[in-house]
Amino acid sequence: MKFTVVKKSVKSAARAGLLETAHGVIETPVFMPVGTLGTVKSLTPDLVAEQGAQIILANTYHLFLRPGADLIARAGGLHQFMHWDKPLLTDSGGFQVFSLAKLRRIDRDGVEFQSPLDGGARHKFTPELVVDIQRQLGSDIMMPLDVCSNPHDPKEKIAEDLQITLAWARRARLAARNGEAAGRPALFGIVQGGLHEDLRQEAAARLRELDFPGYAVGGVSVGEPEEDLYRIAQSTAALLPVEKPRYLMGVGLPQNLLQCVPFGIDMFDAVLPTRLARHNSFFTPLGLASILNAAYAEDWAPLVDGCDCYACRHFSRAYLRHLARAKEILAIVLLTMHNIRYLVNLMRDLRQKILCGEV
Template sequence: MSLSFELLATDGLARRGRIATAHGTVETPAFMPVGTAGTVKAMMPQSVAETGAEIVLGNTYHLMLRPGAERVAALGGLHKFMNWPRAILTDSGGFQVMSLKELRKIDRDGVTFRSPIDGIQHRLTPERSIQIQHLLDADITMSFDECTPWPVEKEDAARSMRLSMDWAGRGKHAFVDRPGYGLFGIVQGSTFPDLREESAKALTAIGFDGYAVGGLAVGEGQELMFQTLETTVPLLPADRPRYLMGVGRPSDIVGAVRRGIDMFDCVMPTRAGRTAQAFTRRGELNLRNARHRDDPRPIDERCGCPACRHHSRAYLHHLIRSEEILGPMLLTWHNLHYYQDIMRGLRAAIETQSFGHWIAAFEQEQGRGDLPPL
């Protein structure tokens, strides 16, 4: 009776599906806006929903430090706390903890680290990570893992992966199975095909509601990332959702869907919006550039977001140059809307068996570049 996944259509390796959670359905392929600390930066919850997002991502590490998982639980859970009634996936906190370097110490049982906020020491184990995510009331809980760095020697990648597989088994044992809730395992092994295979076999033997591919988009480049997906994804159960963590740019997402991935998350569209960058059908724009200061056209004439429907490039350029907070807000909304447009297009193309034509049109339009200056 846990979280369920229905495969509705395929076109080549690309998949069109539906995930049923305790807080609603998620149509796949799906992009999850990142709401690390209980908020998608520069966006109201209803604004996130208006882009078409059906699920957002929260983070165990950040929420355990502030305001605290027990406090969130006492206040009704993360859905109520952040006013997001739809599905939530929580990252286990492994990536953030591993990035602390001098502030953390890892052993077979878990990780001890000092909070960069107040210096207080914390202990995060696979069981504690699962418990925190339960307190947050995450619809989709992620296994606690060690995110393998890049570049990495094969021996170190193997040690890291096997530790994560041990933690995955412990996390599965600690997970409380409830209707509409699920636990995902995370495939590790860097870019080594045999290690990825070993990891996938270990996870499928344990048994999870979904499977994530972790340890990519960490510097290996798109070509090697795609090669790793090509060897890894076929090893994962076809009747479970597949999630590529921390990816990415539009071309990354489209290429990964082409290789059988169903779910994505990335800070890129929101971070770009806060730094004057806009993603469009014709590529990326920098609204800080002077070429936009007299341009009455929208960012993207085919976009239905508020920034494109109501404001000119000239106005957005003015907001950015004047350091007005409305500028990052509008650009973030635009970027998230465009990412959801991509997902809507992908789903429709797979349903109608026109995925190849959709990709060709997408790549052609992206290659055209921005409109010439007026």
């Protein structure tokens, strides 16, 4: 993997870059749609690509449990299995340490999850195993196992979590390096530390010693106030090397992207555009709207005037509202297309503005 900063803003820390992977070149800043189970919900891979998505995410933890990394390896890897030939980033399972807190136990060696699928069987994830699984999946960008802290925990607890994350980062880096000479996928380092800037500083410094090919800001978008998200994203991004890609994990509302690109963030992901679509919501320049709104009953305009997505080019709000009220699957498909396209266009415009020196 190779990252090149093409243009650095003089007005902010924003930059436009190119991220080269074995499955193609990604123009940054970039929004990455999430396909947790090896599918961006409701869209075929062709439709995902048609919206302009350059790279998507899949989840190591979920794919390990079902259908299993061995099976996916036998299918020829995740790209082949799911028919996606562009870059893939795989998340590590670290977020599930947070979201499945009741179903896991952490020790120095790794984390044991109780599976919700196979009758409560226990599976131990270690930093080394998580790298191996992502290799089996054939990921282009791998994430190390980490502890995504609850930001509401006491600082001492978050500091303890961080020491585990940093020890695991070292082990994952070693495991990933073993194969890197053979052109293997890149492993990013994940900066944790909750909402505490001193812990974030320590994390960034220790991870930089390990010289990762890219760095992520984790542990945000987990229920903290928006001003804390911005404070941590900005202060942490400033601690990371300028020549490496920076990825803000789990952040994907339009206003969040507009705010965080000027901090020098290059990559974003979130389940929001697809999840909101399944709940009848769509992005507009004025914020989030619900297609069920009675005001749209005889509204012949598209979801967003001037949007070039397939849904906006061909259908009225009235028709989409009708589909959604009738619980037709097509409502979800069309709203998902719009929401992904909306974020893709937003990032494309931002990149253009960085290149022109306007952001």
